[in-house]
Amino acid sequence: MTQIELATSNGTRMAETSDDAALAIRGMTVSYGQKPAVFSVDMTVPVGSMTAIIGPNGAGKSTLLKAALGVIKPLAGTATVFGQPVADARARIAYVPQRASVDWDFPTRVIDVVLMGLYRELGLLGRLRGAHKAKAMECLERVGMQDFATRQIGQLSGGQQQRVFLARALAQDADLYLLDEPFAGVDAATEKAIIDVLQSLRADGKTVVAVHHDLSTVPDYFDRVFLINTTRIAEGTVEDAFTPQTLQEAYGGRLATGQLGQTALGA
Amino acid sequence: MLWHALTLQLGYNATLVTLGAMLLGIAAGVTGTFLFLRKRALVSDAISHATLPGVGIAFIIMVALGGDGRSLIGLMLGSAASAWLGLLCIGFLTRRTRLAEDAAIGAVLSVFFGIGIVFLTFIQTMSEGRQAGLEGFLLGSTAGMLYSDAVIIAVGGALVLAAVIAFRRPLSAVAFDPEFAASSGLNVPRLDLIMMGLVMAITVVGLKIVGLILIVALLIIPPVTARFWSERVTGVLWVAGIVGGVAGYVGATLSAVAPALPTGPVIVLVLFVMFALSLLFAPARGALAAVLKHLSFQRRVHIRQGLLALAQGQPIYEKLTLRLLQRSGLARADGVATTDGKARAAKALRDETRWQMARSREEFALAATFYDGLTEIETVLTGDQIGELDRLIGAPMGVPA
Numbered sequence: 001m002t003q004i005e006l007a008t009s010n011g012t013r014m015a016e017t018s019d020d021a022a023l024a025i026r027g028m029t030v031s032y033g034q035k036p037a038v039f040s041v042d043m044t045v046p047v048g049s050m051t052a053i054i055g056p057n058g059a060g061k062s063t064l065l066k067a068a069l070g071v072i073k074p075l076a077g078t079a080t081v082f083g084q085p086v087a088d089a090r091a092r093i094a095y096v097p098q099r100a101s102v103d104w105d106f107p108t109r110v111i112d113v114v115l116m117g118l119y120r121e122l123g124l125l126g127r128l129r130g131a132h133k134a135k136a137m138e139c140l141e142r143v144g145m146q147d148f149a150t151r152q153i154g155q156l157s158g159g160q161q162q163r164v165f166l167a168r169a170l171a172q173d174a175d176l177y178l179l180d181e182p183f184a185g186v187d188a189a190t191e192k193a194i195i196d197v198l199q200s201l202r203a204d205g206k207t208v209v210a211v212h213h214d215l216s217t218v219p220d221y222f223d224r225v226f227l228i229n230t231t232r233i234a235e236g237t238v239e240d241a242f243t244p245q246t247l248q249e250a251y252g253g254r255l256a257t258g259q260l261g262q263t264a265l266g267a
Numbered sequence: 268m269l270w271h272a273l274t275l276q277l278g279y280n281a282t283l284v285t286l287g288a289m290l291l292g293i294a295a296g297v298t299g300t301f302l303f304l305r306k307r308a309l310v311s312d313a314i315s316h317a318t319l320p321g322v323g324i325a326f327i328i329m330v331a332l333g334g335d336g337r338s339l340i341g342l343m344l345g346s347a348a349s350a351w352l353g354l355l356c357i358g359f360l361t362r363r364t365r366l367a368e369d370a371a372i373g374a375v376l377s378v379f380f381g382i383g384i385v386f387l388t389f390i391q392t393m394s395e396g397r398q399a400g401l402e403g404f405l406l407g408s409t410a411g412m413l414y415s416d417a418v419i420i421a422v423g424g425a426l427v428l429a430a431v432i433a434f435r436r437p438l439s440a441v442a443f444d445p446e447f448a449a450s451s452g453l454n455v456p457r458l459d460l461i462m463m464g465l466v467m468a469i470t471v472v473g474l475k476i477v478g479l480i481l482i483v484a485l486l487i488i489p490p491v492t493a494r495f496w497s498e499r500v501t502g503v504l505w506v507a508g509i510v511g512g513v514a515g516y517v518g519a520t521l522s523a524v525a526p527a528l529p530t531g532p533v534i535v536l537v538l539f540v541m542f543a544l545s546l547l548f549a550p551a552r553g554a555l556a557a558v559l560k561h562l563s564f565q566r567r568v569h570i571r572q573g574l575l576a577l578a579q580g581q582p583i584y585e586k587l588t589l590r591l592l593q594r595s596g597l598a599r600a601d602g603v604a605t606t607d608g609k610a611r612a613a614k615a616l617r618d619e620t621r622w623q624m625a626r627s628r629e630e631f632a633l634a635a636t637f638y639d640g641l642t643e644i645e646t647v648l649t650g651d652q653i654g655e656l657d658r659l660i661g662a663p664m665g666v667p668a
Contacts, residue, residue: 071449087452095450102444106304107494107503116440120451124433144633152498157636172451189632 020083022047022176022207023068028077030060030067036075037063041232045176045209045224047082050202052212052222056251059229061211062098062180069095069178081176090120094174096165098181104154110164111136111149117171139170144193159190166194177201179210183217195221218242273520283417284409285519288476290424292515292534295469295482296489296507298431301462303490304442304500309369310357310463312483313376315470317353318346319383319479322404326390335397339416339475342404346479347471353379354463407478407531409522416475423472427465438462439500476519478531485511488538495549514538566591567641571615573597577604578612618644621656628659 023045030038038060068079081089114136143163227233227250234246325345326336360371440448493506518534573588592598597608625631
């Protein structure tokens with residue numbers, strides 16, 4: 001019942017915005033077992049924006065991204081990308097999963113990982129050509145990893161792994177970039193390299209959405225925020241939606257009030 | 268006799284069986300690579316054990332229809348059907364109940380195998396049909412193999428091999444990063460199903476030669492062996508194919524020479540020898556290489572620490588450090604540095620000071636990630652950058668340069 005009501009209450013806004021939105025999520029509910037990790041969430045990401053998805057641990061940030069991408073099957077809800085169903089818009093989406101989600105002892109070299117970003121383009125029987133390798137090298141250069149192209153991925157540091165993942169997403173040549181915790185556990189140099197790349201993407205008119213955990217950098221890195229704690233708490237520009245009130249609501253008692261005030265004042 | 272067998276001079280039939288076994292080995296090694304990379308090795312054990320009831324039922328049906336029950340195609344179809352049922356059971360138990368996959372595999376494997384043994388025992392008491400040789404499906408046998416059987420095995424192996432090669436890219440993408448693969452539009456459950464289907468095909472095709480108890484070895488040991496030799500999926504695929512092919516070839520020839528010997532165990536022994544040699548002697552990932560690498564690393568650490576101590580006039584207490592310094596001609600027995608040692612010590616100290624400066628400055632943050640206490644700074648930074656570091660070191664600390 002609740003869900004139908006929510007869907008209708010958003011109906012008007014949906015008509016206005018979802019067609020020209022880079023990413024529009026409507027009524028998304030995802031559940032592991034009986035407890036929803038994400039409940040009836042709407043999200044609208046304008047084209048050319050840079051959005052941080054923030055919220056406490058276990059708030060459903062990554063789950064929301066994965067459900068929008070169809071990596072996990074939602075219980076209810078839809079996601080459209082540039083007005084099309086996600087399944088029809090794959091070529092316009094690039095995804096950077098969490099670094100810890102793969103086995104880094106996998107027998108593959110850095111450049112092979114980046115080439116995986118081109119597999120969709122290649123199809124089942126297409127041949128890998130020099131042009132593909134040149135493109136992969138160019139993507140590695142953009143993240144400062146060109147010297148590591150032939151290294152086995154197991155030899156990389158955490159920050160280097162993250163940059164290789166970003167290079168693979170760049171190879172996908174997309175219009176919408178979805179990143180899951182790209183700054184988690186990386187060194188300062190990597191953080192700088194990644195944010196530079198993301199900002200250059202936005203300068204080219206691309207749309208960036210990143211799950212983010214470091215509240216202190218939100219105002220510097222992003223222009224929009226999406227606060228989630230199972231349900232949507234707030235959404236909008238950093239000035240409007242990144243306030244002590246919304247943060248208090250999203251994080252509850254888990255954030256010291258001093259920290260809240262400081263972060264929002266910084267904004 | 269053995270030489271004749273190895274050089275394929277034992278007659279047309281034996282040669283064909285050997286080639287069939289070799290092709291099966293190549294296909295199994297290549298298919299098994301994806302199973303290994305996807306970390307689903309155990310499932311293949313369940314698949315192979317789940318074929319046994321199918322073998323029994325197929326035999327009984329064929330006899331009931333008036334045949335002698337020995338048609339390899341018929342037995343293969345039966346085993347494929349019951350293996351598929353076993354896979355479905357594992358999938359159901361894992362998804363619909365709280366059982367973990369390993370428990371589901373254990374349960375399905377043993378129950379299906381038990382049922383299969385009951386069927387085989389019952390078949391032994393039947394008066395119709397030619398049940399002799401049916402137990403060859405347990406441990407594998409090439410004795411009494413027909414020309415048509417060898418052709419079926421060779422063609423089946425070749426078809427599976429072609430399919431795996433066609434799907435190599437999506438299969439490795441799913442094995443490395445299933446979430447990314449799904450996000451880029453690959454149907455991960457369907458690709459997993461394709462992989463399981465190919466593994467099942469290999470199992471069914473290989474039943475006669477390797478036997479269902481040991482076919483898992485032909486799928487898993489080749490990629491595990493190959494992993495010692497290559498850091499790339501393509502390399503692992505090639506080596507696994509070769510290892511599997513050699514095992515199939517040698518296994519079939521030995522079994523041609525000694526027909527009483529079941530083929531499965533012979534193939535596993537050949538595989539084990541290749542695995543053991545790789546484990547010990549592989550250049551990058553082998554056990555011997557690991558020991559040597561560790562010793563050389565330990566030596567470099569001790570010498571570096573010793574040099575830094577010498578440069579700062581500190582006494583060296585550790586005996587190993589002293590011994591290594593002496594052996595390299597850097598210090599005398601009483602711990603006093605030689606001329607060479609003094610020069611190297613001064614260089615080490617300068618290197619360390621530069622590193623410390625580089626690690627404290629933001630503009631060198633990327634280079635600083637290469638610091639491990641051993642790497643010479645010249646291998647990471649250019650002359651200009653080192654000049655900049657020296658300038659910073661020269662400037663009084665805490666004062667903006």
